[in-house]
Amino acid sequence: MRFFKKDYGPAWALFLSAIALMVYVLVEYNFTVFVRVSMNGIVLGLTYLLVALGLALMWGVMHLLNFAHGQFFMMGAFSVWYFMVRVDVLTKYLPIVPAYLISLVLAMVIVGMMGTLVERYLFRRFGGDLLPALLISLGLGLILAQAMILAFGLLTKSIPTAFAGSQRFFGVSLTNERLALVISALVLLVALWWLVSHTKFGRAMVAIREDQTAAALQGIDIGKFRLIVMFIGSALAAVAGGLYGPVFQVTPEMGTGPMATAFAIIVLGGLGSLPGAGIAAFFLGFVESFGATFLGATIAQFFTFAVIILVLIFKPTGLFGHGGH
């Protein structure tokens, strides 16, 4: 009966409040409005989750809060734009769908490699010291955003859609672009879940989270592991940016908002907890979508952070955090 433990009280309170909010919307408005707002919440929640999972992985394994993560997200979107629009080799010789998928993979590889280089030559020097790494990542984020402005200018870029048209669900239309985002994100999440829960890599990750020295004594190469985690985390941010880009817009500042939300997600979910991040991401996605529709964007943001503060007052380690860090 672990889900009924007293420890999870705030998680249950949040879950029941969300249900109550949904029932209110259903009663007060109509089913079509409810579905439209829910679908938007799912799209936002999945995007934020991809960004937040990278952060949660890095914190869990490396005790690192990478504030340049939002800019890795932005770099992912820029990479896809670069391969699809700026260098049009892919779109010239290939149909748009494979060109887009190849651009996404390239974005993951490029940003993933960038993450490993940052870990190897910057973060590792501080041996798990939180503050210097935090400052460096903040600075790195600013440099990356400025570099994009210098290289490609301030103007908003748009990525051509690879998935034209739309589908109807319960009388509400959802663009194929957003549907592709949902499907791709779900595929990535299942792959990540499988990696963490069914492989030697996942067992090693859990061991490192619990006791890094004891994990090293079992033969786990901690240095190599940190590089792999940094690659996966950065690539997740990149693919989130690449999926978000065609739906929204590509700008050098586009990483700031999702980064703040992703940070709020991992704090709300409990630092390092992957299921906690999942639940918090959907919660914030829904609050943003419902709030923006019924209350206006500013009040929605106020409401989001009020809930986070309330949860942290009653459970400072977040919904599923166990303290220790």
Place this chain on the structure above:
Amino acid sequence: MPLLIKDLHVRYGALEAVQGVNITVPDGKVVGILGANGAGKSSVLKAVAGTIRSAAGEIWLDDKRIDGMGPHQSIKLGLATVPEGRRVFAGMTVEENLRLGAYSRNDKPGIEQDLQTMFERFPILKERRKQHAGTLSGGEQGQLAIARALMVRPRFLLLDEPIQGLSPVITDLFFDIILKLRDEGVTIMMVEHNVHFVLNLSSYLYLMEQGKVRIEGEPKELTSSEYVQMMYLGR
């Protein structure tokens, strides 16, 4: 000579915890390192295990120099460690802990066979195989820590205070386990506070004080030393 420590120095900032220690552990023997808290004995063991870097000196395992190697490299040479405080993975089951012990191995049938061997050797672990390691008693965690290290199939075992905080009954059990491992040909270097435990198990001993080896010799030589009698045996 499987393990040779030559003029080892370990520093923590300005503090020199180990100052030019020389230790030899012959093949198939148990060698003990004794000493009070802060004598530097655990630092010697950690330097051999690769969890801390030595400042100077050399550590040789057979004909390979291992100082500067990480644990993930030395484990492939057959070196396993039971760390101080046992450090089992509390959130994992007993079986998951044991499987993690075999992380450096790729022979699946061999791992399954060794898992069964551990369950035969430590029946309590078989009984608790699906239980989280954090819920085990100190003695059970101690057995799990040794079994986890044995999943490496080590030729060389480092034990850091293996009986710390354990009851006399469990201490006797550990005594038998270590003797059996020695008889199976595993070479053991052990750091321990409990003088009687180490004296009865080791074929050679080093007594460390303030980062240096003060006295070394066979158990008989040490017990006949007036200094050891006065400072460590309370006679």
